[in-house]
Every structure is written in C-alpha cells, then in structure tokens.
Amino acid sequence: MIKVYGKNCVYEAIMAKSDIKEIYILDDVLKKDKNIIDIITKAKYKYNIVNKKTIDSLFPNTNQGYALIREDYKIYDEKIIDELPKEKGRVLILDGIQDPHNLGAILRSVDAFGYDLVILPKNRSAFVNEVVAHVSTGAIEHVKIAYVNSLLNIITKLKSNNYWILGTDASGNTLTSQIDKSLNLAIIIGSEGFGMSKTLVKQSDFLITIPMRGHVNSLNASVSAGIVLKDLMNEI
Numbered sequence: 001m002i003k004v005y006g007k008n009c010v011y012e013a014i015m016a017k018s019d020i021k022e023i024y025i026l027d028d029v030l031k032k033d034k035n036i037i038d039i040i041t042k043a044k045y046k047y048n049i050v051n052k053k054t055i056d057s058l059f060p061n062t063n064q065g066y067a068l069i070r071e072d073y074k075i076y077d078e079k080i081i082d083e084l085p086k087e088k089g090r091v092l093i094l095d096g097i098q099d100p101h102n103l104g105a106i107l108r109s110v111d112a113f114g115y116d117l118v119i120l121p122k123n124r125s126a127f128v129n130e131v132v133a134h135v136s137t138g139a140i141e142h143v144k145i146a147y148v149n150s151l152l153n154i155i156t157k158l159k160s161n162n163y164w165i166l167g168t169d170a171s172g173n174t175l176t177s178q179i180d181k182s183l184n185l186a187i188i189i190g191s192e193g194f195g196m197s198k199t200l201v202k203q204s205d206f207l208i209t210i211p212m213r214g215h216v217n218s219l220n221a222s223v224s225a226g227i228v229l230k231d232l233m234n235e236i
Contacts, residue, residue: 001021001069001070001071001072002069002070002071002072002073002128002129002130002133003058003059003067003068003069003130004067004068004069004070004130004133004134005059005060005062005063005064005066005067005068005130005134006062006063006064006066006067006134006137006138007033007064007065007066008137008138009066009133009134009136009137009138010023010066010067010068010138011039011066011138012137012138012139012141012142013068013070013138013141014039014040014043014045015141016141016142017043018070018071018141019070019071020045020068020069020070021046021068021069021070021071022045022046022047022048022068022069023040023045023046023047023048023067023068024047024048024050024054024055024058024059024066024067024068025037025040025047025048025049025050025065025066026049026050026051026052026055026063026065026066027049027050027051028052028065029065029066030049036066045068052065055067060130060134062134072128073128073133073140073145075128075145075146075147076117076144076145076146076147077146077147077148078146078148078149078153078154078157080117080144080146081154081157081158081161082161084116084117084161084163084184085116085184086161086162086184087182087184088181088182088183088184088234089116089163089184089185090113090114090115090116090184090185090187090232090233090234091115091116091117091118091119091158091163091185091186091187092106092110092115092117092118092119092186092187092189092225092229093118093119093120093151093154093155093186093187093188093189093200094106094118094119094120094125094188094189095121095151095188095189095190095191095196095197095200096121096124096125096190096191096192096194096197097120097125097126097189097191097192097221098124098125098126098191098192099126099192099221100126100127100129100131100132100135101131101135101222102126102192102220102221102222103125103126103128103132103135104131104132104133104134104135104136104140105135105136105222105226106118106189106221106222106225106226107132107135107136107139107140107143107145108135108136108137108139109222109225109226109229109230110139110143110225110229111136111139111142111143112139112229112230113229113230113233114233114234115143115229115233116144117144117145117146118143118144118145118146119145119146119147119148119151119154120145120146120147120148121147121148121149121150121151122147122148122149124191125147127147128140128145151200152199152200152203155186155200155203156203158186161184162184163184163185163186164179164183164184164185164186164205164206165186165188165203165204165205165206166179166185166186166187166188166204166205166206166207166208166228166232167188167190167196167200167201167203167204167206167207167208168187168188168189168190168196168207168208168209168210168224168228169190169195169196169201169207169208169209170195170209170218171207171209172206172207172208172209173207173209174206174207174208174209175208175209175211176208176228176231176232177231179206179208179232181232181234181235185232187208187228187229187232188200188204189221189224189225189228190221191221192220192221208228210224210227210228
C-alpha cells in the first residue's frame with residue numbers, strides 16, 4: 001500500500017481509476033470544492049470526511065486536505081521492452097537517480113511530453129514511494145516505470161529494436177535540434193552528482209549537450225531531463 005496526498009495527486013488517481021482502498025477529505029475542503037464527493041461517489045470509492053487533526057495524523061501536513069491509500073504502483077520489468085512502439089518510440093533511461101524529489105519531478109516531464117517508458121536500474125536508484133508520487137503531482141498515474149537488473153543489457157536490446165541511444169553530457173557535441181525526431185529514441189539522464197556511467201557513455205549513439213550562457217555549468221537532473229525531453233518529444 002502507498003499513501004497519496006495533495007489535491008492534484010488525489011484527483012489524478014481517481015480519474016485514472018486507480019486501485020484506491022480509501023479516500024480522506026478534510027471537512028473544510030467541502031466548502032471550496034463542492035464537486036469532490038460527487039466525483040468520488042460516481043467512481044464508487046470509499047471515502048471519509050475528517051477533521052484536520054485526523055488527516056494530518058495519517059498523512060504529511062502538505063496534504064492540502066486531500067489524501068488516499070492505494071495499492072502500490074505497477075512496476076514493469078525487462079519484458080516491457082517488447083511492447084514499445086515500433087515507430088517514433090520514446091524511452092527515458094535514468095542512470096543513478098537516487099533523489100526521490102528528482103524522480104518525481106522527472107515523471108512530471110515524462111507525462112507532459114508523452115514518453116512511453118521510464119527505465120531505472122534496481123541498484124543506485126530511487127524507488128517509487130509516497131514522496132515520488134507527491135512530487136509528481138499525479139503524473140505517476142499515467143507513466144510506465146520499469147526497474148531492470150542491467151542498463152547495459154537493456155540498451156543492447158533497445159538497439160536491436162531499432163532505438164537510437166542518446167546520452168546527455170556536458171562534453172557532448174550534439175544538439176537536440178540535430179536529432180531526427182522520426183527515429184525511435186532512448187534518452188539517458190545521469191545521476192545528480194556523477195552523470196552517466198562511462199559504460200553508457202560508450203554505448204550512446206549521440207551525446208547531447210545543453211547550450212548554456214550563464215556562470216553555472218551544470219543543471220539539476222530533473223531540469224536537464226525536462227529540457228531534453230521537451231526538445232525530443234514527438235511533434236503534436
């Protein structure tokens with residue numbers, strides 16, 4: 001089971017018809033959000049109207065008066081690779097992202113820009129928890145996530161499925177504007193402190209760089225992911 005809290009997170013979970021066990025709504029919320037109970041009732045979920053002391057005792061006090069308990073999110077394994085699109089596929093690979101806040105923020109970009117899958121290694125990665133869910137502001141309800149034993153094996157399999165591997169590195173020599181968006185693309189974002197592993201750098205078909213004019217020569221992993229994912233999204 002996992003706790004989900006915050007207005008957007010709760011609404012997205014309901015709209016996605018998630019496996020929700022029970023919903024908690026602060027009594028004061030009903031004065032401003034008169035539709036929430038009708039929405040919950042139509043979706044046929046169990047709910048409780050509670051006071052602030054109760055909801056804050058069960059969930060972090062950043063709950064905004066909306067919270068729920070649901071089954072754990074579905075996590076995929078290596079087999080999901082065979083279900084990826086054959087044309088214009090988009091995959092994000094996260095190499096060593098260990099901060100749950102960064103992972104949650106990245107999932108927002110993944111959903112916003114229409115990517116098909118997020119892949120993380122089982123080692124040296126943040127795992128999906130209530131912090132990730134909260135920071136994603138509900139995006140996690142719409143994103144497929146896979147944890148795998150070996151990123152190297154996954155990249156090899158992606159290449160065999162006609163995916164081009166795009167690493168991201170400050171020393172890269174390719175701009176996103178130079179990439180053919182009609183291709184199947186797998187983008188790698190490295191860890192917060194050390195970037196991509198040397199092994200994955202060597203496996204990359206292109207190394208993407210983000211041009212910068214300021215004095216700071218690096219960006220937060222979630223910011224970098226947002227910029228690159230937006231630039232390489234399938235055109236609407």
